[in-house]
Amino acid sequence: MPRYNPAQIEPKWQAYWEERQTFRTPDLPTSKKLYVLDMFPYPSGDGLHVGHPEGYTATDIVSRYARMRGRCVLHPMGFDAFGLPAEEHAIRTNTPPRESTEKNIENFTRQLKMLGFSYDWNRVLATTDVEYFKWTQWIFLVLFDTWFDREQQKGRPIAELPIPEEIAAEGEAAVRRYQDRHRLAYQADALVNWCPALGTVLANEEVIDGKSERGGHDVVRIPLRQWMLRITAYADRLEKDLELLDWPEGVKKLQRDWIGRSTGAEVDFFLGDADAFEAWKSRRAETGFPEEPGEDVLRVYTTRPDTLFGATYMVIAPEHPFVPRLTTSEQKEAVESYCRKAASKSDRERTEGSKQKTGVFTGAYAVNPVSGQPIPIWIADYVLISYGTGAIMAVPAHDTRDFEFAQQFDLPIVAVVDPGESADVDREAVLAGQACFVGEGTAIHSGPYDGLPTREFKERITADLSDKGLARPAVHYKLRDWLFSRQRFWGEPFPILHELDDEGRPTGLLRPVPESDLPVDLPPLEDYKPHGRPEPPLEKAPESWLYVTLDGKRYRRETNTMPQWAGSCWYYLRFIDPRNDQRFVDAEKEKAWMPVDLYVGGAEHAVLHLLYARFWHKVLYDRGYVSTPEPFQKLVNQGMILGEMEYTTYQTGEGVYVSAADVEKSPEGQWQRRSDQVAVTPQRIEPDQVEKRGDRFVLKDHPEIEVESRAYKMSKSRGNVVNPDAIVRDYGADALRLYEMFMGPLEATKPWSMAGVHGVRNFLDRVWRLVIDEGAETMRLHPSFSEEPATDEQRRVLHKTIEAVTRDTEGMRFNTAIARMMEFVNYFTRQERRPREALEPFVLLLAPYAPHLAEELWQQLGHDESLSYEKWPEADPRWTRDETVEVPVQVLGKVRARVSVPADADPAALEEAARNEPRIARLLEGKQVVKVITVPGRLVNFVVR
């Protein structure tokens, strides 16, 4: 009984591909290249999730299709294997994280191979491979060796950094410190997010609402010496070059917003007596606007220099260095208490009561440079130390935040922009200082600038104040420098040495580990437990690792490690030349394969991973190590796969049903009845207890009770996780692949459905029976199989299928491509004669989607080579066009009949045929035909009166 048995044929073909190295890619492309890349997975202990094979199947189809079209395809896979879970496991079990990591990689590899992806497994790599992170460290040293030349907008070797004379005069140590301050990789005392529970510092991006993204633990802010990467230097190019990319607009916009470029002006406000103001001004007129603000001014950044005349007070961040100096003795206590509170508050708490602004007066005043008026300086946490200059001029009439603050503390509000008459602005209230207007308008109360429109005003005043040395045009970014060190064990060690003096104390001077000494491997540790202090676990490393002597000098190794992002910043380059021990990638191979033509992965990496990788790539580009300005030409985000659809009812403690529409979440996160806040419990019910009434679902037994119906994200806690191993066991890998592609568009979020898996498995069974005689004792072709030529009708079906499947595969519309193949099978299953001429091309069309089944059928059809490099079938236009078409005939836009006409019938013939159709003739009788619309091959429409 030769039934379709994926459990048998799938391992068979996987072994075949592996033994014959079917998907081994040459070092250099032998025909037009195509680089198809998946976002490589983190090998967690849970194994593959059904979300992984979604993107992986899509790229596999593209790769297999491209090979059959004669392209030379690079399609690799690897593992992003550094990271917290492995380290936490190490701490729990006191085993080296490498052990569990390697076990997980093995499991992932098994699962990936079981799905039949056509990766070149010779190129597999893990970011934790010592031979891999050797080059991650090497790239770090490139960053360390690079400074950013603003004039050329380009990263250059640190040796080319011009040294100011006064620095050079101070000697070599001063020069080295000066260079260190300009490197793309530099150290800084940063206010960091220290997470005591995880025992590490987290990047801003890893802190969500004041809690750690992983685990949801509390995070506090403490200052600590950190490695930073100067990604802000590249902000402009990272933004501009998005234009070059074939990426979803949404992702580009996310990146643009993240970079957050804004233009405006930096303005200095004089700190001192109003009498000294004029003297200061004339000094400034001579010296111009200084690079660094002195102690006698408060420098602010504003995007609305046109509202300077309306600046009635100033605000500085609680962390601003001027706080102690500006605070008067009367205000000292209040200020100190306020700043203490602000420091202890997480970002979450700061933003929580965002309606309620808090702040405290310093007691000091600054002089408004345009009006000469003294205005008070306040401290408030709505001003962030990390953006702009950490200080603002407050214009309450034209900035919502300033307006709220001014109302809270009764500060003057002076309107300086007349919004004009408009339906949605209360002009009177704005002019009276009772409402806030943030739009553009016409200047008022602005001295010589009165009457200017906002835009012109901005330019004029910026230029005027620049001439007087009071301001300068400025560009700022929301993007911050990248906090690049972690206080963890399981990451790449920094290849950096700290120089020690004779007493063994650090001198503050740095030295990169010589390239010949790379890699710096991780030392073995006695235990992996965090010691609860913010210092890294590598502090516990053996002295033999920790201390190094080079050229007679003693050094201590850097003990921070790199964040997980590091390894994924350049893996796409290493895949091109994974075993090279001389270079991170061979230049010729890099040039031949880059850029990545198609990159598919989850939308969760839309900003960080992609931005970081682009940044590294640009540095490598500037330094001449790679040939393209951007790494990933085309990007596609696969949508999330949700769990199976769930129906939920809510009941009170007494068992009374509550309609889903009447249920809300309490502030504490509990479900409750909206009307009286009585607690209710959600309960999942079976679909057969539910029916549809109108546009909602209700309980069959209680139709007045509305049921909630939706699909949830898969999670262990909800228990709706689908395991790919189980699907492959029960339905086969081809069924899993096909189902994930058939669910809907690749980019869409879609719910899982076991019934749907069953459906595609059914299709694969039908494909099998189309070719194979299932009823026979031994394996043989179906009795309907024929060597005779196909009929004209069969050819039309075949060639239309080829045309549609080709078009849809090209456009990555895999769901509709599969639908077309199903139609083919439905048609040919009904055929008494199934000619080879039709079956063979069909098997080739199916091959990228269900490669195991296709290979098996191909073999049964008498071929002894894999079909992986067979020529993709071509649609013959003679058979894709019908000779006659059925065209709908409308009267007043409603379809009333259909007529069969030659496909190339001209409008007159079409109209003629339509008028002759008996039903239409009857409808037109006695009516006046005002107009006839004919679209050849599509329709006829009579407009009658």
Next chain:
RNA sequence: GCGAGAGUGGCGGAACUGGCAGACGCGCUGGAUUUAGGAUCCAGUGGCCGGAAGGCCGUGGGGGUUCGAAUCCCCCCUCUCGCACCA
């Protein structure tokens, strides 16, 4: 609050450039076959009225443009995902 995306049968989803709404799959109904099957094959399946022929309604809601709108424009509603005082 701001931004992006999406609302089409019982369900997942199709529909080229404005031109037959519901391809394909699931489910359901009926039939054939079978010792039996949750297997296979065939047919039907948006709603309402009707015996039928046929008619009317129908792509979240309301308006508009057009001979013709799921598709274009305006207003509103709902859901999902981002962002969260960035001066």
